[in-house]
Amino acid sequence: MEWKRVKAELLAIGRVALKGEDCRRFISRSTAGPTAGGEGSVFFSVGDRRVRLSVDPASPLVLHHEGGGKAVISGPGREPLRGMLEVPGLHCPRQAYITLSERCIFSCRYCTVPRLHGRVKCPDEVLEKVKGVLDRVDAVSITSGVAESVPREEAQVLDVVRRVAPLGKPVGVSVYPTPRTPDLLHDLGVAEVKWNLEAATPALFAVMCPGLDYDLMWQALRRSVEIFGEGAVCSNVIIGLGETDAEMTKCITDLTGAGVIPVLRPLLPAAELAAWHRPSADRLLRLLGIQEQALRDAGLDPRRVRTMCTACTGCDLTPGRDT
């Protein structure tokens, strides 16, 4: 079976039960995004392809760890899939991906971060963490909730970037921006940015992300393409928030037409959407085909991205890397 089909089927389930040898050193615990605060997740790779699966003892998928990272994933009606568990850098393999504020004043309906009231890391702590993994990562990526206010968060992020940029790795940043954030980050030498549209339409965004500004995200995306260049700007869009394929197609082509690489993220049902469903493997593959074509038409290549989700690929089907 082709890898993209295998990965689509794994992503459609999204969870795995762990069996066999001790897996603790392979488990990554998220402090940002919908998986924050759960039992953690593992990165399973086959050659240079990778998928991230949340740890859930009740999952129909079972990962049997044979030791030394060697593992086999099996499940009802599935061919056993042999691969390797990867040791995360910070959050994901080969990157120091840091969450500054593990809390948020906003309350996006699919996100658990606002419920966790986590901590806020200080810039010195971040620098030490990054230095601690520098020899086994290719990039430094920064994300954050909004602990107090958007301008204050921006100031914190800039402070961190000033400290990690001299370490010599490409730096990527994905936070909730102000209109001036792209220029400020660019001036500090940040390589890539990711401003997340999250929902395929403004109407869905208004329902899912109350208090956030869809137009501001577009403004930040457009300005970022002007200064960082086409293909150095990404945007997460969640599949499964109630959008149609036609609406998602328009969102994808709007983004690629503007020089932005879409990151199509299957919904992880959590927080207020805990009873919702993951999108099916067939839908993921259908939208992957549309995304591939749109990227080709726009001359954009996700394989050139060096930071954040497009470089990691754990949670999504990524054209060029998974195909």
Ligand code: SF4
């Ligand atoms: S794809 Fe993004 S959110 Fe998912 S594990 Fe990788 S870096 Fe984290």
